[in-house]
Amino acid sequence: MEKSALKDQCPKVSIAPMVDRTDRHFRYFCRLITRRSLLYTEMITTSAIINGDRHKILDFDQFEKPVALQIAGCDPREVYEAVKIAEDWDYDEINLNAGCPSDRVSGNEMGAVLMAYPEKVAEMIAAMKRATKKPVTIKHRIGIEGKNVLPDYFERTLLDKYEDMMSFVKTVEQAGAERFIIHARIAVLEGLSPKENREVPPLRYKDVYKLKRELPHLNIVINGGIKTIGDIEGHLRYVDGVMIGRAAYDNPFMLAEVDKFFNDGKVNNITRRQVIEGLIPYIEKIEKEGVKGYAALVHTLGLFFNKKGSKTWKQLITPPWPEGYSGKDILFKALDSLPQDVLDEAVLA
Ligand SMILES: Cc1cc2nc3c(=O)[nH]c(=O)nc-3n(C[C@H](O)[C@H](O)[C@H](O)COP(=O)(O)O)c2cc1C
Incomplete structure (x- = not known):
């Protein structure tokens, strides 16, 4: 495929992979709010795909599409096998995790530690490309x-220079990676917790802009600390796309506005009432399948972020629920009890 065609396909906004957060329930909820953003799965290890309960790990609802599967691995053969298996699920993109600093992951030479081994990463990307025709992308740090x-x-051991990142990206590009999603801070592999590694090392957005300037043919997506529509607008002047993690989880209704950044896109002028109404059949369906409604509703706690009614919403959806209540009953109760003006407030007044 021509590079220029891929550039057009670069999603202007994507929602970051987040373990314990971006499961299928959160993605369904997100998709009610943003019709255009690319949604990522949580990181899934190659061994989980190869040896685990594949339906549990990989199944998703077609409504969530487009969805990118993020895998974590360290062995090209296993990466190949996992991607081949995932082909049956028809994800829209397969992404390799080279940015996660957690001990569990880097101890196995997965995640951010891979940045020290660009040739190995290139082998993995090449293996992924052999296993799928879908876009193969990588998420990494600046160092x-x-x-x-x-x-x-x-x-x-400190591989934090701009030139280190440039050399890593060039090697991985040779293997055919189609997009580089860069969390704009380094990962410290020992001594910082995963949470600290998302906060302590300073953000270096300018290094990511420079990379795009010097390698303009590459698709570059920037990530880290991006919180508002204004922030997104600012970054899109320099790079092809923006990935949002924590802000999307904490304040999901913000995502209604991000659709305007896509080609021919416009704000998804939805209300919180419509989001809740959209959740009702979904919760009903998963409860019928034996899944607890709260497993999905827990990801919606931020729906009234900074709004009147936020506390009521959180109290209503958090168990214990009144005797005999299903998730659907809770949502109907919420529609009755929450401030009607907030429920009906659209993004565009
Ligand atoms: C709870 C949590 C889990 C995360 N899990 C993953 C993961 O599975 N894979 C990954 O590449 N990054 C993971 N990240 C990092 C995010 O994808 C993102 O790079 C980071 O949070 C910075 O973006 P933000 O400032 O917009 O949140 C996780 C972040 C959080 C908060």
Whole structure:
């Protein structure tokens, strides 16, 4: 496929992979609010796909599309096998995690530690490309601090220079990665918790802009600390797309507005009432399948972020529920009890 065609396909806004958050229920909820954003799964390890309960791990509702599957792995053969298996699920993109700093992941040479091994990453990307015709992308950091983690033969463990990132990206590009999603801070592989690794190392947006400027043919998506529509607008002047993580989870209704950034896109002028009404048949369906309604509703706690009624919403959907109530009953009760003006407030007044 021509690079220019891929550029057109670069989603202007995507919702970041987040373990324990971006499961199928959250994605369904998101899709009610943003029709255009690309939604990512949580990180799924290659061994979970190969050895685990595949339906449980990979099934999703067609309504969620477009959805990108993020995999974490370290062995090209396993990566190939996992992507081949996932082909039956028809994800819209397969993404490799090279940005997650958690011990569990980097201890297995998965996630951010892979940035020290660009050739190996290139092999994995090539294996993924052999296994699927779908776009193959990578999510990584601007660099890593690998002190006490990388083997002694590394002359430097602090791989945080712009040139380090550039060299990594060029090697991975050779293997055919079609988009680079860059969390604009380094990952410190030892000594910081995953949470601290999303907050402590400073954001270096300018390095990501520079990469796009120097390699303009690449699809570059920026990630990290992006919270508002204004922030998104600002970044889109320099890069092809923006990925939002925590802000999308904490304030999901914001996503109604991001559809305007897509080609021919416009604000999804929906109300919170319509979102709740959209959830009712979904909750009914999953409860019939034996899934607890709260498993989905827990991801909607932020729907009234910074609005009157936020506390009531959280109290209503958080168990214990009144005796005999189903998720559907809770949602009808919410439609009755929440401030009607907030329920009916559309994005465009
Ligand atoms: C709870 C949580 C889980 C995360 N899990 C993943 C993951 O599975 N894969 C991944 O690449 N990044 C993961 N991340 C990192 C996010 O994708 C994102 O890069 C990071 O939060 C920075 O973006 P933000 O400032 O918009 O949240 C996670 C972040 C959070 C908060």
